[in-house]
Amino acid sequence: MINESRIVLNNGVSIPQVGLGVFQNPDGETTVNAVREALSVGYRHIDTARIYGNESSVGEGLRQSGVARRDVFVTTKLWNEDIRQERTREAFLESLDRLGLDYVDMYLIHWPADHWQRAWEEMAGLYEEHRIRAIGVSNFQPHHLRELMTISSVLPAVDQIESSPLFANNETISFARSRHIDVEAWSPLGGTGGSLLSDPHLLALAAKYGKSPAQIVIRWHIQRGVIVIPKSTHAERIRENIDVADFALSSEDMAAIDSMETGTRVGADPDHFDF
Ligand code: A2P
Numbered sequence: 001m002i003n004e005s006r007i008v009l010n011n012g013v014s015i016p017q018v019g020l021g022v023f024q025n026p027d028g029e030t031t032v033n034a035v036r037e038a039l040s041v042g043y044r045h046i047d048t049a050r051i052y053g054n055e056s057s058v059g060e061g062l063r064q065s066g067v068a069r070r071d072v073f074v075t076t077k078l079w080n081e082d083i084r085q086e087r088t089r090e091a092f093l094e095s096l097d098r099l100g101l102d103y104v105d106m107y108l109i110h111w112p113a114d115h116w117q118r119a120w121e122e123m124a125g126l127y128e129e130h131r132i133r134a135i136g137v138s139n140f141q142p143h144h145l146r147e148l149m150t151i152s153s154v155l156p157a158v159d160q161i162e163s164s165p166l167f168a169n170n171e172t173i174s175f176a177r178s179r180h181i182d183v184e185a186w187s188p189l190g191g192t193g194g195s196l197l198s199d200p201h202l203l204a205l206a207a208k209y210g211k212s213p214a215q216i217v218i219r220w221h222i223q224r225g226v227i228v229i230p231k232s233t234h235a236e237r238i239r240e241n242i243d244v245a246d247f248a249l250s251s252e253d254m255a256a257i258d259s260m261e262t263g264t265r266v267g268a269d270p271d272h273f274d275f
Helices: 029-040 055-065 080-084 088-099 116-128 142-151 170-178 200-209 213-223 235-242 251-258
Strands: 006-008 014-016 045-047 073-078 104-109 132-138 158-162 182-186
Touching: 029 045, 029 055, 029 235, 045 055, 055 073, 055 088, 073 088, 080 088, 080 116, 088 104, 088 116, 104 116, 104 158, 116 132, 116 142, 132 142, 142 170, 158 170, 170 182, 200 213, 200 251, 213 235, 213 251
Parallel strands: 045 073, 073 104, 104 132, 132 158, 158 182
Antiparallel strands: 006 014
């Protein structure tokens, strides 16, 4: 069993630093198997969302794994339509129902859609009712975080944002950290169909450390103190992605990966999204 590193969030709740992402995983066997496989090789953190359409399979994988519910950190997210229609509580209860759980460890505002301020108030209420162990946001820019802190005394535990060596998102990371908000990276490996993992610089580092390019990138995230949720549906990759505790990148190699920055996102810009 792999011994994972954990991060203590600003409300005292601890989260495994590497989790399994399930974005774009279809509902059904693929997701059930990915979750079960992940839990069997030592993952204790699964990150899903209403819009991924696979919450039922995440719950099923969790039950089939035999791992105790309390030992697994489960995140799901409030979708934009539910934010706009101000149906946070209903949407949350529907997610719980699909997951087959009576609480989640983390609930996130998925995007800063119109009326997210109202959603945050509702989420703070659910948090106070102990239905959620930590609440946070996703795709919030510094100006969204600043606004949130003016309207609420409940600080988000995390901001989950796009971050990879090709788009590190350092400005948002620095801002969040200065407010004691932890950062989670989505598309940490550069996203599906991306070119990051075949980059020659990364291949050279992989050869140097005797690791795969994905392991090098995940290690880079860990050493920056970022929570990372690589997605894979392949058992071998799922295993590989958490097997990163037995080596450390030198500061020169961390800097070399930093210099892969392109300034270009693979996902939507939180200030201009149309979904
Ligand atoms: P697959 O699910 O077919 O394994 P991100 O987490 O940045 O969104 O990237 C996920 C993409 O990287 C997916 O296309 C996933 O494909 C692929 N991937 C995940 N882990 C690895 C790995 N260890 N080696 C190569 N590709 C990987």
